[in-house]
Amino acid sequence: MDMNENKRRRSMLLYILIAVVVYLAVSQTMYPALTNSQTKEVSYSDFLTMVDKNEVTQVQKTQGDAQLYFTTGSGDSQQKYSTVIFGTGDGLNEKLEDHGVQMVGKIADTSGDMWFYLLLSYGLPIVIFLLIGWWFNRRMKKAMGDDGPSMNFGGGGFGMGGGLGKSNVKEVKGEETGVTFKDVAGQDEAKESLQEIVSFLKKPDKYNEIGARCPRGALLVGPPGTGKTLMAKAVAGEAGVPFFQIAGSEFVEMFVGRGAAKVRDLFKQANEKAPCIVFIDEIDAVGKRRDSSLNSNDEREQTLNQLLSEMDGFDNHKGIVVLAATNRPESLDPALLRPGRFDRRIPVELPDLAGREAILKIHANDVKMEGSIDLSGIAKSTPGASGADLANIINEAALRAVRFGRNRVTQEDLAESVDVVIAGEKKKSTVLSEHEKEIVAYHETGHAIVAAMQKGSAPVSKITIVPRTSGALGFTMQVEEDEHFLTTRTEAKNKIAVLCGGRAAEELIFGEDEKTTGASNDIEKATGIARAMVTQYGMSDKFGMVALGQQRNRYLGGGSELTCSEGTAQEVDAEVRRLVEEGHQQALDTLRANRFKLHEIAHYLQKKETITGDEFMNILTRDDGFAPQMPKPQQ
Template sequence: MKKSPLLRGRRGLALSALVLLAAVVLAVWQFKPATPATPPAEGSVAAMLHDLALSTDAWRENRRDISVLLDDLTRGTIATAAIGEDALYVTTADGLRYWVPDQSGRVADLLLARYAGLSGERFPISLFDTDGETPWYERLLPYSPIALLALLAIGIAIARYQPYRATRAGTDIGFDDVIGAAEAKLALRDVTAYLRDPAAYAALGARPPKGVLLTGEPGTGKTQLAKALATESNAAFIQITGSDFSSMYFGVGIQKVKALFRSARKQAPCIIFIDEIDGIGKRAEQQRSSDAESNRIINQFLAEMDGFDAASGVLVLGATNFPNSLDPALVREGRFDRTIAVGLPGLGDRDALFRLYAGKIKAATDLDFAQLARNTVGLTPAAIAYIVNHAALLAARAEARQVEMSHVVDAIETCRIGEQPSGVTPLSETDRKRIAVHEAGHALIAADLRVGRVEKVTILPRGQALGVTLVTPVEDKRLHLESELRARIMMLLAGRGAEQLYFHEVSSGAGQDLQEASKIALSMVGALGMSPSGALLSLQAVREANIEFDSGASIQAADQLLRTLEAECQARLKLMKAALDHITERLLEDETVPGEEVLAAIAALPRPTQEARAQVLLAPALEMIDRVAASALEEADNFQLAPRPSRDGDEEGPGMV
């Protein structure tokens, strides 16, 4: 729902100010008393009417009753008189001014009846401010400013809340202009054919889809796909959001839904694109008045989708990042018939995206787009657009003539790990060493377990972090093995483990790492069936079934998994103690160490024998077994070793079975 062009930007503000100024000028002109060209003669009825028009206070100060009026009328002492709507104003020959109330008009009738019977010279009498002397249109003029302002408000409301207009000239975006999302574009080809010729589907008895739902992460290009679909289908395009149906007034949201579908049917073939359709929400129990209004909006939306013919050429296209937030009745078959997932761009798509956005800025000719694409695994097209724009900002900040490769790399790091803050209080040598040990632990475990490609390690603050280890994915993955998740948890715990190994005490710097590791562990235990105890129950299924569940066992299982992986991480760090010392020293010297140096430090370690490596890695488990065996021995009252049976009669002595 868009504003009228007359109300956009400064033009709308200027128009409103002009109309308001005209209303004020009209009001001032209307209420300003008219000044005659020549003053009336003193003592005339015109002079009295002029004085009354200026102010009636001189008469209102003296109130008289009917007897005084009749007495002055009989004695002939009245000089001039004026009949008003609710009073009679009298001026006597000696200059006295008074008034007589006349709410019903009977006093005026009595005066006129006596006036007709007077003999001799009669005093002048006139009408003052009565309906009889005022034209009908002049009675409306005092209310004209208010009426004008009301008409202006109604006009603005109609212009703003005008029935939804569709874009017919196309959106200037086609499928070829949308880079990536190949699967989504392929799925939308059928919809394009239907919108171009809905009668062909109806002739075959085929039921075309009424609604299509686009899902995916934020920034993957769902809105661009919707605009491209409208252009390819040569259909009208109405773009709104899920929150447009909400209103502070009861019943307005339902009328908006009706107006939307009514406008779409008139302009068919038409695509109704509802961005962030999860804003409509789910129906809920009517515990509050707002719940009742929300339920009514959803019910009306469902009724409208069931009401229009599938061959009418109207398609509802929804986009959301949270498909689980939609009402189940809304996404069932017959309403939203298809759900299309818009995925992240692949390697080639990222290369094309960098080339596209780099063409819009003054970029250097030696940009390595292939390397940039490899270093941005998992980023959305919106993130890539931000990276290129931020690189241009960095180049402008450095007063460079063009955007170099270093600017783009710095922009990628900013996108992944945050902006490098300025004016940070210098850290003490003890804190610098602790941060260096922490980040060295992250980097070594990440490289050793191949969690990803270690790009760089730095103890310079970035964003909210005091130090950063930048690890980028090697490939696009949607399927993660249990071993990969365990390796990622160990990488997150490695910073804390390195601190414990060096200082025998941990710090608050591992708080965010523990939070991320706990999320993965809880997901493994409660949703992925990777619990150490072998439990396969999904906590999400339990919640959806509305079954009361004690999550204490799952929390204990996740904690057990974290403790096991922490012990294994500690064992690996002990094996790589020399590399940990080297990377820590290099960080304290240069503050930033490239990932290649981390790999070289691991490669320089002496290769332990398989038996020694297994012994170090199994040390925590063996220590636990020793403690259990010792506790059993202490509690035994009489512990004897059973004799081992000998293979020949000559061999005797105790033995272990």
């Protein structure tokens, strides 16, 4: 017996218990009235005594019957009695006349009371049972839908299991999605791959003539916020076909078999509305790799098996295309990824520079902006931003414009919104002391000078020592002039040196004992770069081209884990320390060679709190006897 059957039995017992409680409550209310209306039997001597006391009001007798019925009281206090007659020669009639008792020769019919008693004893429980069953059935159908098998008990139709296999999929007509490929930017390759599916859904005959078949499914893979769901809606909007959207987690139920029933219902609806698009968001919730571990989930595996069967079974000549989205493709079952199920794997990656600018333009069309807005500068200052991040930047800029009483977004609003998304809002409650502000100013200036002195490094665009809600007390922003897709070993080492520039400035100006906690994030990033150089990129002289680590959850920033022996791991740690310390020494040498510029820029930054990249470069390159100097190469 499975858990579903146990639940049905528990619900049945609950239903019976409710019926019994209602019956007892009704019978306790109605039975006293019935008891009062029934005849009470007394002795003949008691009857004569009651006549003598003038309590008897009426006597009823049927000829030939040895039973005598009489009544006392009137109205609500009326009570019927019966007694046995002992004889007729005792002057009973005269005695009744003397006491004014009414005598009738035919007694009232008491069969109605008997029928009422039978109805209360047997009919009422049945009626209550049927009524509660009808009510419970209605509630179950409202809660779980009107489809699915039912178990009926009695005429009330107590329905169990109604709608348990309904998929609850959300259906949207293609033209009602409100999204086409024009609304999607920065994903030209993904749109090109999906354009063929749109063409097949519009003109299937053109493909059938040559014998080509439409892909059964396409898997959209990429980081969060890159527009996978938006892309699926755009396909439906372009093709003008029904769009069924459901999340993978909605298939996973507590009871075995329920998720599989939902999969069957989903494809049944899709088959009726073909041609159409079925979109399963976050498919990794139901499509995880099957294994034999103890913590496996039978319900999820049955649901996955049903999904595999349905994708093999439907006739894709009708034009049913399954689109799915995930940011954990490495966790999916291989049987789900094979051709014939998901024929195409379409990467939806983070947009490049041109893509970011195109996305900003799309979202900027919905916001009133000044005519002199430069979106290319915003695109350059947001490397690694997803489409959702860029939409949020535009929205934050619009909110800031309203906050300051303007009816159009300015360039300043956009620049500030970039800072808000990167580091958070300005934290007004945090007031640094003059000494702390001086330390932060030297720290950020150290980053900036080390970055500016390196060949090929991204120029500094902004330096600030205003505390932010993310916990940062300041930051230095660098903006690449052009898009880079490869990183050389020298560039990786330079990045480590720039990250070490803040701590190096603190040590150089305030001494070893005045190191602060402000470099914690810099140290974390520098260590991450050095470890990747050693374990993933083969940039270590000691280990060469050997992969010592494996990346986890590429699209979710899961980092990497070592895949080497314990002894090698210790050597890896030593090599990572060497690379970080090498960058640290490079930063110290650069700042020693430009000590006077470090003082000048730090004092200027401490006074103004925020300076632009142009202001920084003007001071750094100004010929005042202390021109910027590159450190002497180590012997």
